[in-house]
Amino acid sequence: MEEEDLQQLLLTLPAEKNFEGTKSLYLYKGTWVPVSLLRAVDSFQRHFIAQDTDIIVASMPKSGTTWLKALTFSVAKRHIYGPKESPLLTASPHALVPCFEVDLYMKDPQPNLDRAPPPRIFSSHSHFTNLPESIRNSKCKVVYICRNPLDQVVSYFQLVHKFKLHGTPLLSLDECFEKICRGVHVLGPFWDTVLGYWKASLERPDKVLFLKYEDLKEDIISNLKKIAEFLGIPFTEEEEKEGAIEEISRLCSFDNLRNLEVNKNGVLPSGAPNSSFFRKGKVGDWANYLSPSMAENYLKIVEEKLSGSGLTFRTSQ
Numbered sequence: 001m002e003e004e005d006l007q008q009l010l011l012t013l014p015a016e017k018n019f020e021g022t023k024s025l026y027l028y029k030g031t032w033v034p035v036s037l038l039r040a041v042d043s044f045q046r047h048f049i050a051q052d053t054d055i056i057v058a059s060m061p062k063s064g065t066t067w068l069k070a071l072t073f074s075v076a077k078r079h080i081y082g083p084k085e086s087p088l089l090t091a092s093p094h095a096l097v098p099c100f101e102v103d104l105y106m107k108d109p110q111p112n113l114d115r116a117p118p119p120r121i122f123s124s125h126s127h128f129t130n131l132p133e134s135i136r137n138s139k140c141k142v143v144y145i146c147r148n149p150l151d152q153v154v155s156y157f158q159l160v161h162k163f164k165l166h167g168t169p170l171l172s173l174d175e176c177f178e179k180i181c182r183g184v185h186v187l188g189p190f191w192d193t194v195l196g197y198w199k200a201s202l203e204r205p206d207k208v209l210f211l212k213y214e215d216l217k218e219d220i221i222s223n224l225k226k227i228a229e230f231l232g233i234p235f236t237e238e239e240e241k242e243g244a245i246e247e248i249s250r251l252c253s254f255d256n257l258r259n260l261e262v263n264k265n266g267v268l269p270s271g272a273p274n275s276s277f278f279r280k281g282k283v284g285d286w287a288n289y290l291s292p293s294m295a296e297n298y299l300k301i302v303e304e305k306l307s308g309s310g311l312t313f314r315t316s317q
């Protein structure tokens, strides 16, 4: 999309302030997209051609993407790299599993992705219905992770505060909440993205695996088995006996990844410090920031939006 076309498009889209207080969120195809990503989102949707062997890690930001990237990479590439020689020891999960919108199509509207050896593993923050047709219609696999809406929003709010630009007038938590309750936040509405993947996972369980951050926290071993089976590469009895699943869970654990040199001091090409993807890694941390009435109001709205779907969230450990 040329700059002129982008400016024309922006004139036609509803716009709102983001948490940073700048008017830069645009409602594009049912998703609140930051203006900085709009062109990349459009190019990705138009041009990406999936291969049947591709694996797509999908999520809303701050829902456990980093963790799921590390887990998926480790499971899918375990026949190439053992845990002791894993590229995760020296590279961020985000460098190994690049994001379509933030990394690949931001730099180039038609990046050459053919050189990567199969299975290619990418990530996306797009809603299911906005994924390119070739992802939805090919045999490639989509692994989705969601997180309870309270921890998701607090994680995002904390990130914005930690990395605020000098002099930017950030919105207050109350102001952010007024927006969130209307579904206005980066790549929201929350309920639309989770419901899209939830329904797809029910209709096509061989295509979309729906995971919850809280479940991974509770039982990482059975979720690793689930991921491996879904990808068509279940752990063998021998692997289980040798402790391969436990090794991957240890390698990808919050404490292990966070303490690696690369994740303490490295920086991604996008400029994001690798350390910004590791904060507390807990279920229920929202209670340290949100008042009970704020949490109750937002949960009530989310529950209404999800009613009848069978999808529920655990908000405490």
Ligand code: PAP
Binding pocket: 059, 060, 061, 062, 063, 064, 065, 066, 067, 151, 154, 155, 156, 158, 252, 253, 254, 255, 257, 277, 278, 279, 280, 281, 282, 285
């Ligand atoms: P992204 O959308 O920017 O990629 P994402 O990885 O989805 O971020 O979410 C970051 C959250 O996952 C952080 O949560 P917190 O703010 O509540 O602490 C981060 O700490 C948490 N996280 C990152 N890696 C792991 C991990 N290996 N295990 C558990 N939680 C993790």
